Amino acid sequence: MSIETLKKMGEKIMETITHNELYNGLINGAREVMNNRIFLNDINVFPVADGDTGSNLFSTMHSIVHHSELRDDTKTTVETIADSAIIGARGNSGLIFAQYFQGFSEGITSEKVITIENFATALKQGMEYAYRAVEHPVEGTMLTTMTVFYEALSKELGSHEAFDKLLESASEKVESAVEHTTEQLKVLKKSSVVDSGAKGFAYFVKGFLEGIRGHVIAEDDSESFESIPAISEDDHQIGDYRYCTEALIEHNESSEDLKSLISDIGDSVVEVKGKSKTRLHIHTNDPAEMFDRLSSHGKIIEQKVDDMVRQYDRIHHRKYKTVIVTDSIADLPEEIIDDAQVHVVHVSLLVGDETYIDKLTITNEKLFDVAKNKGIHPTSSQPTTRSVEDAFRYLLTYYDNVVVLSVAKALSGTYNVFSKAAEKFADTNKNIHVIDTKQNSVAEGLIVWQAIENLKAGKSVDEILSVAEQSISQSKILVKINTLDNMIASGRLSVRAGGIAKKIGLKPIVSLDETGDGEVFKIAFNPKTALKKILKHVKSVNESKGIKHYAVTYVDDPKLGQEFAEQLTGIVGKEPVYITKTSGVIANGAGVGAVAVAYITE
Structure with missing residues (x-):
């Protein structure tokens, strides 16, 4: 119905919108997406069935709602929305949406009154930016609905329809396009669902329309009321790459295409550029390589790595009703963690003003190089209470019990973070058990390994906890240090004492006492003597008490770890249950060339 006809009927006509109404509409649209995150998670099967599209869009929209401003x-108002979107963007869908807002902000004018023509021009630029952000655009996704929305409006520009009526008609076409995505992508058709990202965009358009009409949508804790379709598990595929990886970079003045730097190590590459920041997204098996390549192209101010394999298995192939949780300081082979679907909470490594994710975004070798080049000794940082609360909340969606085995309380605040986060769930019927292993590194890992074995054997939670508690007093770690430099740099040895120790060739054997605090177990004056003392001790313990299990770890040289394991095998009479590389946290303290053994006695 034309504007003239509506005027004759005495109806209120929306020929244009103010910048205030535009802002309210955008915020309203963001809230509508946020309120439907659970539904969007549940229908997420493309590009990977990891069930996080809703959560990723929630993060993007939450940042817009809480950090943008009406200018x-x-x-300038829309620019605050675009900037907020880049900061909060997560996942494929979140980054594409953020780039959409970036283009929209470039295309919109400064006038406080927006015509439908102005609006359509901005939508076109948003759509084009979104397509350019993706290395290999795929139709039947959010990109398609963005195109449909723009085309539906642009085709009717000369019809003299009211602003909101045009949007209403375009919104209906977007909804139809969403339904059609089931036919466009094979994986959606098999699962009988629409594309999650496309549906998210439809929610946004719906909320936007309500917003400019003055209907405010509140942030709703009740999630979506839509029925959730059943999804066939057998149809899901995780793809060739494991980690959904993102970087937020304060970029250099150069406007180079960063996608080309990393496109050979993964897929689903998306780049979102703002005025001062760029966010990159990729699915890869080597997050550390991505961050290494990006390190010379600007300051990396945020890193994110999600394990899509773990997310997928937890949703579709969950093995147990109890999940074991530990921190990344526990040294365990990835295959053992994968097999038992252990949830690992990663600590952070800080080198100056750069932060890395332990065991994921930097290797031990690279950590040493970065520290040397910067002339700074790295430090570590425990996870935040909020992040652990979120992890517990997520895990309790799928599991009846959560068993947390933490690094020694005496060494790290991580145990306190676990405990404090668990308190949030104390008044619920959810069972979270937090244990201080009073160990670190491979000793902590060995206690986790034993808990895994008991879980696999079908032991009850009480039995798993009881054996773990008993093992703490029966466990020991012995670390053979090759250099004192790291102990001096970390402050564990004073510069003066360290200097003297280096002059006389001191090689301490480091361990933990019964409380989990660090101690010098024995003193040696050369590496060979240190090794002999460790082997002698292990032999004595095996003869007097019997060693039930033991494991070996190394900082940077697998050959040293293997040779150490072979010597121990000759003494104990059996091979270690595993050999693995240490975390960056342990490497930072032990230094190049260090090896360690941990055991649990009978």
């Missing part, structure tokens, strides 16, 4: 003119 004096349209353009």
Whole structure:
């Protein structure tokens, strides 16, 4: 119905919208997406069935709602939305949406009154930016609905329809396009669902329309009321790459295409560029390589790595009703963690003003190189209470019990973070058990390994906890240090004492006492003597008490770890249950060339 006809009927006509109404509409649209995150997670099967599209869009929209501002003119207002979107963007869908807002902000004018023509021009630029952000655009996704929305409006520009009526008609076409995605992508058709990202965009358009009409949508804790379709598990595939990896970079003045730097190590590459920041997304098996390549192209101010294999298995192939949780300081082979679907909470490594994710975004070798080049000794940082609370909340969606085996309380605040986060669930019927292993590194890992074995054997939670508690007093770690430099740099040895120790060739054997605090177990004056003392001790313990299990770890040289394991095998009479590389946290303290053994006695 034309504007003239509506005027004759005495109806209120929306010929244009103000920049205030535009802002309210955008915020309203963001809230509508946020309120439907659970439904969007549940229908997420493309590009990977990891069930996180809703969560990723929630993060993007939450940042917009809580960090954007209504400014004096349209353009600067929308720029705050675009900037907020980049900061909060997560996942494929979140980054594409963020780039959409970036293009929209470039295309919108500064006038406080927006015509439908102005609006359509901005939508076109948003759509084009979104397509350019993706290395290999795929139709039947959010990109398609963005195109449909723009085309539906642009085709009707000369019809003299009211602004909101045009949007209403375009919204209906977007909904139809969403339904059609089931036919466009094979994986969606098999699962009988629509594309999650496309549906998210439809929610946004719906909320936007309500917003400019003055209907405010509140953030709703009740999630979506839509029925959730059943999804066939057998149809899901995780793809060739494991880690959904993202970087937020304060970029250099150069406007180079960063996608080309990393496109050979993964897929689903998306790049979102703002005025001062760029966010990159990729699915890869080597997050550390990505961050290494990006390190010379700007300051990396945020890193994110999600394990899509773990997310997928937890949703579709969960093995147990109890999940074991530990921190990344526990040294365990990845295959053992994978087999038992252990949830690992990663600590952070800080080198100056750069932060890395332990065991994921930097190797031990690279950690040493970065520290040397910067002339700074790295430090570590425990996870935040909020992040652990979120992890517990997520895990309790799928598991009846959560068993947390933490690094020694005496060494790290991580145990306190676990305990404090668990308190949030104390008044619920959820069972979270937090144990201080009073160990670190391979000794902590060995206690986790034993808990895994008991879980696999069908032991009850009480039995798993009881054996773990008993093992703490029966466990010991012995670390053979090759250099004192790291102990001096970390402050564990004073510069003066360290200097003297280096002059006389001191090689301490480091361990933990019964409380989990660090101690010098024995003193040696050369590496060979240190090794002999460790082997002698292990032999004595095996003869007097019997060694039930033991494991070996190394900092940077697998050959040293293997040779150490072979010597121990000759003494104990059996091979270690595993040999693995240490975490960056342990490497930072032990230094190049260090090896360690941990055991649990009979």
